[in-house]
Amino acid sequence: xxxxxxxxxxxxxxxxxxxxxxxxxxxxxxxxxxxxxxxxxxxxxxxxxxxxxxxxxxxxxxxxxxxxxxxxxxxxxxxxxxxxxxxxxxxxxxxxxxxxxxxxxxxxxxxxxxxxxxxxxxxxxxxxxxxxxxxxxxxxxxxxxxxxxxxxxxxxxxxxxxxxxxxxxxxxxxxxxxxxxxxxxxxxxxxxxxxxxxxxxxxxxxxxxxxxxxxxxxxxxxxxxxxxxxxxxxxxxxxxx
Amino acid sequence: xxxxxxxxxxxxxxxxxxxxxxxxxxxxxxxxxxxxxxxxxxxxxxxxxxxxxxxxxxxxxxxxxxxxxxxxxxxxxxxxxxxxxxxxxxxxxxxxxxxxxxxxxxxxxxxxxxxxxxxxxxxxxxxxxxxxxxxxxxxxxxxxxxxxxxxxxxxxxxxxxxxxxxxxxxxxxxxxxxxxxxxxxxxxxxxxxxxxxxxxxxxxxxxxxxxxxxxxxx
Numbered sequence: 001x002x003x004x005x006x007x008x009x010x011x012x013x014x015x016x017x018x019x020x021x022x023x024x025x026x027x028x029x030x031x032x033x034x035x036x037x038x039x040x041x042x043x044x045x046x047x048x049x050x051x052x053x054x055x056x057x058x059x060x061x062x063x064x065x066x067x068x069x070x071x072x073x074x075x076x077x078x079x080x081x082x083x084x085x086x087x088x089x090x091x092x093x094x095x096x097x098x099x100x101x102x103x104x105x106x107x108x109x110x111x112x113x114x115x116x117x118x119x120x121x122x123x124x125x126x127x128x129x130x131x132x133x134x135x136x137x138x139x140x141x142x143x144x145x146x147x148x149x150x151x152x153x154x155x156x157x158x159x160x161x162x163x164x165x166x167x168x169x170x171x172x173x174x175x176x177x178x179x180x181x182x183x184x185x186x187x188x189x190x191x192x193x194x195x196x197x198x199x200x201x202x203x204x205x206x207x208x209x210x211x212x213x214x215x216x217x218x219x220x221x222x223x224x225x226x227x228x229x230x231x232x233x234x235x236x237x238x239x240x241x
Numbered sequence: 242x243x244x245x246x247x248x249x250x251x252x253x254x255x256x257x258x259x260x261x262x263x264x265x266x267x268x269x270x271x272x273x274x275x276x277x278x279x280x281x282x283x284x285x286x287x288x289x290x291x292x293x294x295x296x297x298x299x300x301x302x303x304x305x306x307x308x309x310x311x312x313x314x315x316x317x318x319x320x321x322x323x324x325x326x327x328x329x330x331x332x333x334x335x336x337x338x339x340x341x342x343x344x345x346x347x348x349x350x351x352x353x354x355x356x357x358x359x360x361x362x363x364x365x366x367x368x369x370x371x372x373x374x375x376x377x378x379x380x381x382x383x384x385x386x387x388x389x390x391x392x393x394x395x396x397x398x399x400x401x402x403x404x405x406x407x408x409x410x411x412x413x414x415x416x417x418x419x420x421x422x423x424x425x426x427x428x429x430x431x432x433x434x435x436x437x438x439x440x441x442x443x444x445x446x447x448x449x450x451x452x453x454x455x456x457x458x459x
Contacts, residue, residue, distance in 0.1 A: 051363060051367055062307055065314055068313060068316075069314035076306050092289075103321055104320055108321070
């Protein structure tokens with residue numbers, strides 16, 4: 001029994017893992033956990049990750065949660081090419097810096113936009129009032145500005161001249177608001193170029209494949225969601241937004 | 242720039258953010274904050290950088306792949322969970338009233354404490370469990386990052402350790418491992434944060450920061 005990765009490609013961190021592992025030819029068994037069907041809440045999955053979140057890793061008896069931790073584990077175990085997580089102290093610190101900052105910024109704001117634009121109307125039957133939606137988009141715009149000015153600057157990639165974990169983690173998060181209908185790359189040529197470079201670095205075909213599900217998210221209808229989930233989700237969303 | 246022993250970094254810029262990095266090596270480490278380092282979410286990156294550059298003892302960030310993964314797992318989870326709620330107690334009870342001149346409704350604090358409670362439950366059940374420290378028998382960066390965040394509610398009178406004996410014991414072990422004196426030195430400001438309420442803030446600064454701070458709570 002080899003490495004198992006528990007994934008739902010609708011989730012950004014799952015896509016980062018999928019792309020990284022496939023791009024580096026890391027052998028793993030893809031264990032699909034359908035979030036829409038509530039499969040992350042089953043007893044079976046709970047044994048893999050008691051926090052009931054994807055992605056999760058199972059390597060023999062060793063289980064691990066949190067995509068960043070899993071990415072770093074794979075880097076070490078499979079000794080992937082240096083540029084993914086550079087051994088140079090300062091370059092590595094730049095990657096760590098981004099991976100740390102992104103949780104509360106790009107990831108949080110991008111997810112919020114996706115949840116309010118796609119999931120909220122789907123589950124509650126009503127969109128968010130336009131001013132609130134506008135506010136959420138503005139928050140993401142602030143994070144994008146910080147991303148361009150502090151992390152990317154005029155370099156081809158976050159850590160410098162080569163792609164690293166930071167770029168994959170960043171790009172998959174940005175695809176979430178894009179797939180929700182906010183083309184944030186449109187008026188940001190620098191980001192657009194960076195995106196093209198990252199896609200090329202990991203493989204365009206692989207990138208497209210990983211994003212197939214999320215790109216079709218607008219086809220998701222309420223009846224496709226597990227009923228138990230609906231009520232729970234509804235409460236959560238209404239409370240938050 | 243030499244970081245003072247109590248390791249408090251004041252971040253200038255739009256947000257006044259207080260956090261600290263206890264230097265458990267017990268000595269001053271020459272430290273340069275890049276001029277773009279406005280956000281202290283970098284503290285994880287800084288800790289990792291320091292542990293590598295100064296070759297700190299292995300247990301802080303173990304070379305064993307599985308133990309290291311446990312540290313990474315905690316450091317990652319921490320952001321959206323403990324760190325999402327613990328600092329807010331300080332903002333709500335002290336800093337925001339200081340800058341806006343108004344106290345905040347108690348429901349706000351209640352909300353934050355509930356969120357924190359959920360995170361603490363997960364912390365105990367998933368990360369700490371029955372071990373001495375997060376990765377096992379030795380302290381690591383994970384424990385450090387966790388404890389400094391959890392001292393914030395304590396500093397403003399929300400003693401989250403009171404009804405949680407397992408966490409209380411863990412805290413005691415962490416304090417012993419880093420050295421009680423250093424621990425309290427690092428937390429001097431946080432534990433006396435209420436004294437901040439008495440300081441005078443430049444009214445212009447107040448005006449500037451008040452809307453920013455209010456937005457933070459949304």
